[in-house]
Every structure is written in structure tokens, then in C-alpha cells.
Amino acid sequence: MSTSTAMSTSPALTWGSYRRTITSVALVLIVLVFAFSSARRVVWVDLYEFFLWMETTWFGVIGKTWGAAFAVVEAFHLLAMALLGGAVFVADFRLLGWSFPDVPAQDVLDKAHKVFVVGLIVVLSTGIFMACGVAGKIYWLPVFWYKMLALMTGILFVFFIKRPLLNRDLDEIKPWVVKLVAVASLLVWITVAATGRWIGFAGS
């Protein structure tokens, strides 16, 4: 009797507990299927006008006219990426048990998340400025779209999978799940940084 009750309620419970996680994974999968199928071409062609418009904005004009301004913003993009990376490494190293074993994991995660958010805001704002300056060029670079895909995955992963999951009592989560989340987080953000760096090489 109890088994059948559990079986009948488990799908709803699973959906309720993991609603955001399942939605995020589904969204990433949909975007991945879209990105690697011919359907993407239709939207991609339509986006060209938007990218041309980006170059005509204030950011675009400044970025294209003053190389020094672009270079300074680029440097702050890197610095913010370093800050974001530091926050990711500290949090994930703690989850992997490599650092601060004597400090409650939740403490480290919460404080690291605050730093992460600051880093992310600066990365996004400087990134938008830079994208406006070279919009006509990056539009044609596959690596730019890979970076956008990785960035979107990273943001969804942090706010809809990692944070909600780790906001619970960590003792209730299986250790291998916690470690898997840490490894996934490290891989996603290293991919974001690496694809971002490669935009510079692909565009030159």
C-alpha cells in the first residue's frame, strides 16, 4: 500500500523538487538541438540586422573609433573574468573538499556567490560593449556563438541548478552529486573563458 502510494506521488514530487533544474536542462538541450540543426540558419540570418544595429549604438561607435577605449574595456573584461574565476574556484574547490574543510560549505558558497555576481555583472557589461564594437565581425565567427551558448549554460547552471540544489542541507545530498556539480561548474566556466579567448584568434 505504502509502496504504491509512493510510486503514485513520486513523479509529482520529483517535478516539484527539481522543476527549475529540469526546466534549465530542457532549455539548454533545446538550444543545443537548435544550434546544431539547420533551424538555426533562419534566426541567424534575421539576427544580422540586429548586429549591424549594435555597431551604430554609442558603445559600437566608441568601440570602433577609439581603439584605446576598447582595449581598456577589454582589460577590465579580463579582470572581471579573473574575479569570477576566483569565486568559482573557491566555491568548487570547497565542494570537492580541497579547501576550507573546517569552514561550513554553505558559508563559503554564499560568500563566493556574492563575488561571482559582481564579476558576472562586470563581465556582461564589458562584454556587451566589446561585442558592439566588433558586432559585424563576431557575427560570422562560430566560436562567438559557442561562447554565447557556454555563457548561457553557465548562467542557467548557476542560478537554476547549482544554487537551488546547494541551498539545501548539503548533508542531505549524495557526496558524488555535490562533486559532480563542482566539476560541471568548473568545466562550464573554463569553457566560457576559453571560447572567449579564442574569439580574438578567430577574428584576427
Added chain:
Amino acid sequence: MNELLYNFAVWLDSHELSTMLHESYYMYNWVESTHVLTLMLCLGMLFLIDLRMMGLAFPNIPANSFANRLNIPMLIGFSVMVFTGLWLFYAVPVRSTQSVWFRVKFFLLIAAAINAFLFHKNMINASGSWATDIKAPKIIRIGASLSLLFWMAIVICGRFIAYDWFDCEYTEPGLSQFLSGCIDGQTLF
């Protein structure tokens, strides 16, 4: 001095390995990407240590224990950055030697190293139970602020090296050529 540096750079440039590294699209880009990506590890840890000392991050973790723990990954990242940085210099020795930004970056690295030495010395010498305070003592906070400023300037200079604004090849004799250490009649750039 400039002539000596130029001759040394020309000698490095004459190495077949230097040319191979410079002309290899993937190898050069991998080395440069590693150099830049290691920023996330090295500077990420360094920024957090500095921010902790200034009371702006992780106030609940004792400051000295925080610094000691993050020093290891920071030094690993720093070693990789130095290693890849030397390879990048070896790949483009003449232009790097005569880059104003490279020269400024070099002096800033020395200043950052001296500051790091003093910072650690002050941290060890600091008396009392400051480690659990939200803010570290003033002398340590000054060191942390200087560290942040030095490293921000180092990254900005590093980024500027890629631009050819003051390259000997494209500038007229004057202040920029003086600062870059350009040599009269040089044939290699």
C-alpha cells in the same frame, strides 16, 4: 642598454624554435590562451585574498588562514603564467623588448613582487587576533590595495602589448621611440 637588449632579442629571434612557435597558429594561440586563462586561477585567488584583507569578501573566514589556503593555487597559477609568459616572449622577442607596455609591465611585476614580500612579512608580524576581524590592520590593507592596483595595471599593460600604437616600426623618432628603446637603423622589428 637598449642596444644590448635589442641584440639579445635578435639572438633569441634567430632561434628556429622561436620562429616555429611564432608561426604556429595553434601552438602560439594555445600558449597565449593558457597564459590568459591562468589569470582566473592566479589573479582570481589574489583578488579574493586582497578583498578579504580589505573586509570586502569572506569576512567570516579568518584572514590569515584564507590567505594561506589560497596561496597554493595562486602560486600554481602564477608559475604557469610565468612559464607561458616566457614562451610568449621567446616567440616574439624583438617586438616585446621594444614595447613600451612590456617594459612598464616588467617594472610593475617587480613592484608587485616587492609588495607581495612586504605584505606577507606584515601579515606574519601583525600582532593580536586581527585574523578574525572583518578588516585587516591598516598596513596590510594598504598592501592589499597596492596589490590590486599593481595587478590591474599589469593586466591592462599586458592587454596593450597586443596593440601596435607605439611600435618602433610605425612611429617617428621622439618620445615613444625613446621609451620603446628603438635603435637607429634597426632592421628587425
